[in-house]
Amino acid sequence: xxxxxxxxxxxxxxxxxxxxxxxxxxxxxxxxxxxxxxxxxxxxxxxxxxxxxxxxxxxxxxxxxxxxxxxxxxxxxxxxxxxxxxxxxxxxxxxxxxxxxxxxxxxxxxxxxxxxxxxxxxxxxxxxxxxxxxxxxxxxxxxxxxxxxxxxxxxxxxxxxxxxxxxxxxxxxxxxxxxxxxxxxxxxxxxxxxxxxxxxxxxxxxxxxxxxxxxxxxxxxxxxxxxxxxxxxxxxxxxxxxxxxxxxxxxxxxxxxxxxxxxxxxxxxxxxxxxxxxxxxxxxxxxxxxxxxxxxxxxxxx
Amino acid sequence: xxxxxxxxxxxxxxxxxxxxxxxxxxxxxxxxxxxxxxxxxxxxxxxxxxxxxxxxxxxxxxxxxxxxxxxxxxxxxxxxxxxxxxxxxxxxxxxxxxxxxxxxxxxxxxxxxxxxxxxxxxxxxxxxxxxxxxxxxxxxxxxxxxxxxxxxxxxxxxxxxxxxxxxxxxxxxxxxxxxxxxxxxxxxxxxxxxxxxxxxxxxxxxxxxxxxxxxxxxxxxxxxxxxxxxxxxxxxxxxxxxxxxxxxxxxxxxxxxxxxxxxxxxxxxxxxxxxxxxxxxxxxxxxxxxxxxxxxxxxxxxxxxxxxxxxxxxxxxxxxxxxxxxxxxxxxxxxxxxx
Numbered sequence: 071x072x073x074x075x076x077x078x079x080x081x082x083x084x085x086x087x088x089x090x091x092x093x094x095x096x097x098x099x100x101x102x103x104x105x106x107x108x109x110x111x112x113x114x115x116x117x118x119x120x121x122x123x124x125x126x127x128x129x130x131x132x133x134x135x136x137x138x139x140x141x142x143x144x145x146x147x148x149x150x151x152x153x154x155x156x157x158x159x160x161x162x163x164x165x166x167x168x169x170x171x172x173x174x175x176x177x178x179x180x181x182x183x184x185x186x187x188x189x190x191x192x193x194x195x196x197x198x199x200x201x202x203x204x205x206x207x208x209x210x211x212x213x214x215x216x217x218x219x220x221x222x223x224x225x226x227x228x229x230x231x232x233x234x235x236x237x238x239x240x241x242x243x244x245x246x247x248x249x250x251x252x253x254x255x256x257x258x259x260x261x262x263x264x265x266x267x268x269x270x271x272x273x274x275x276x277x278x279x280x281x282x283x284x285x286x287x288x289x290x291x292x293x294x295x296x297x298x299x300x301x302x303x304x305x306x307x308x309x310x311x312x313x314x315x316x317x318x319x320x321x322x323x324x325x326x327x328x329x330x331x332x333x334x335x336x337x338x339x340x341x342x343x344x345x346x347x348x349x350x351x352x353x354x355x356x357x358x359x360x361x362x363x364x365x366x367x368x369x370x371x372x
Numbered sequence: 373x374x375x376x377x378x379x380x381x382x383x384x385x386x387x388x389x390x391x392x393x394x395x396x397x398x399x400x401x402x403x404x405x406x407x408x409x410x411x412x413x414x415x416x417x418x419x420x421x422x423x424x425x426x427x428x429x430x431x432x433x434x435x436x437x438x439x440x441x442x443x444x445x446x447x448x449x450x451x452x453x454x455x456x457x458x459x460x461x462x463x464x465x466x467x468x469x470x471x472x473x474x475x476x477x478x479x480x481x482x483x484x485x486x487x488x489x490x491x492x493x494x495x496x497x498x499x500x501x502x503x504x505x506x507x508x509x510x511x512x513x514x515x516x517x518x519x520x521x522x523x524x525x526x527x528x529x530x531x532x533x534x535x536x537x538x539x540x541x542x543x544x545x546x547x548x549x550x551x552x553x554x555x556x557x558x559x560x561x562x563x564x565x566x567x568x569x570x571x572x573x574x575x576x577x578x579x580x581x582x583x584x585x586x587x588x589x590x591x592x593x594x595x596x597x598x599x600x601x602x603x604x605x606x607x608x609x610x611x612x613x614x615x616x617x618x619x620x621x622x623x624x625x626x627x628x629x630x631x632x633x634x635x636x637x638x639x640x641x642x643x644x645x646x647x648x649x650x651x652x653x654x655x656x657x658x659x660x661x662x663x664x665x666x667x668x669x670x671x672x673x674x675x676x677x678x679x680x681x682x683x684x685x686x687x688x689x690x691x692x693x694x695x696x697x698x699x700x701x702x703x704x705x706x707x708x709x710x711x
Contacts, residue, residue, distance in 0.1 A: 311401055313401070316398065323397070
């Protein structure tokens with residue numbers, strides 16, 4: 071009989087995970103403090119993201135931003151060590167229980183957010199929205215026991231890697247889009263608007279956010295295809311309307327409808343931002359909510 | 373006519389179709405068999421018509437190669453999925469070790485109205501299998517040996533299991549958790565010829581506690597069997613289920629009479645005699661056939677590549693150009709459209 075003490079005692083990955091979460095936490099604090107102390111000068115409206123990105127202002131690093139990036143990268147590095155430690159200890163990747171899924175998601179969200187933060191200056195202020203969202207997972211993982219898991223027989227399949235990896239990229243791109251959408255919405259609040267005066271106009275953020283959502287749509291589509299191939303190999307059917315399949319397909323439809331609406335009609339900026347956040351929330355519940363209303367996330371998963 | 377086609381290919385109709393498909397998907401959740409098929413077929417048909425008309429009439433699609441490929445791919449996926457449902461086969465199979473596959477043994481058969489006769493060409497013989505278990509009876513890898521004709525009059529051995537199906541004539545045979553033991557019995561009636569067959573006991577080790585079954589021999593009275601197995605089963609450590617290493621005592625109940633038989637032993641019963649020849653095993657397979665699988669995959673990948681190319685063309689190239697020309701701040705054009 072394993073006690074909680076035994077389980078935690080065996081989990082040598084925990085110190086690395088805690089250190090990684092601490093780095094993410096510090097990055098969040100620095101990001102928020104940074105935008106609060108930012109000089110209240112408007113950057114000027116831009117016609118498009120491309121113009122902004124090419125300008126001097128668009129390429130500049132603000133005081134706290136390098137520190138935020140350093141902390142997020144440190145967090146990713148520490149969680150990478152935690153994942154490797156657990157992998158070596160239990161003999162397989164983070165694919166089975168919620169603790170492993172959250173841990174790997176903390177890694178991928180941090181990694182892709184860091185890349186976007188480094189490469190796309192216009193989205194850096196969105197760290198004040200995106201990093202706390204990552205921390206929701208961080209707090210959640212702290213409440214879970216790092217129970218060892220055996221790898222189900224159908225998980226010995228290369229398509230699982232593709233499916234999981236593409237899904238993580240999709241969620242991470244949604245997170246970046248959501249961060250930008252969050253800034254657009256926060257700007258409508260008197261309390262938070264001054265934090266974002268140095269940030270490009272809402273039109274720029276909106277265009278950028280939807281680019282990330284279109285990219286997310288591509289990766290979501292690839293995830294569905296890779297998942298169907300895996301499901302065909304693993305369970306002898308490529309689609310069976312189980313909890314995760316249905317939820318992720320509805321998520322794909324919602325994002326598809328959003329993109330069609332956004333490309334075709336003059337969707338108000340706030341409505342567009344709400345739609346992006348709705349897609350992220352749906353995706354979040356698809357990933358982390360299905361275990362709570364479905365006996366097995368994927369039918370016949372073990 | 374063109375106006376009508378434009379209306380059929382409108383974005384508004386696409387959005388309606390997607391909403392209806394979403395409703396159909398939500399209704400199908402966890403119960404595709406119990407949900408009327410039209411909740412998916414109607415929106416998919418509507419979307420197929422919408423896609424076809426949009427491709428034909430909408431210059432925002434048909435003049436952009438990436439978007440055109442993406443939407444053509446989606447159209448192909450809908451058509452292929454439809455063909456797949458009309459020609460598919462889903463079934464279950466329990467096959468005894470050492471016996472040849474026969475299409476008549478399939479159970480729970482569901483097939484499309486245009487499913488062909490290819491199953492009659494499928495031939496294989498089931499061999500032995502092993503299943504690895506971790507501590508706590510957590511199932512690991514299955515290794516099921518099958519013998520298939522090599523085309524030169526002989527047979528060749530292949531090991532399948534879990535995510536490595538046996539694929540013959542396009543039919544895919546997947547091992548399942550459903551497998552167990554089967555005593556081989558010979559019934560020799562008082563008059564007539566003897567017959568040999570197997571009784572498939574319930575799935576093992578899932579029903580380790582309930583290895584029983586009933587059978588009524590021709591001209592005899594109902595018999596109740598119970599199999600007392602020795603497989604080395606253990607829950608506290610890793611264990612290998614291997615039919616070759618298992619043995620079992622067959623308990624036969626005929627009315628009030630109870631007899632225990634070891635392999636090779638017989639018992640005289642009303643109407644004939646029963647001989648317990650040996651213990652063997654059976655494997656449960658899920659059988660799947662869909663001739664469109666490969667084409668669905670190709671259509672999906674090409675479709676997404678089209679969307680990727682569109683993204684790159686729309687944003688990647690422009691971003692590079694903009695960086696090269698070092699454009700500075702420009703006045704705002706307040707638009708909700710994608711820049």
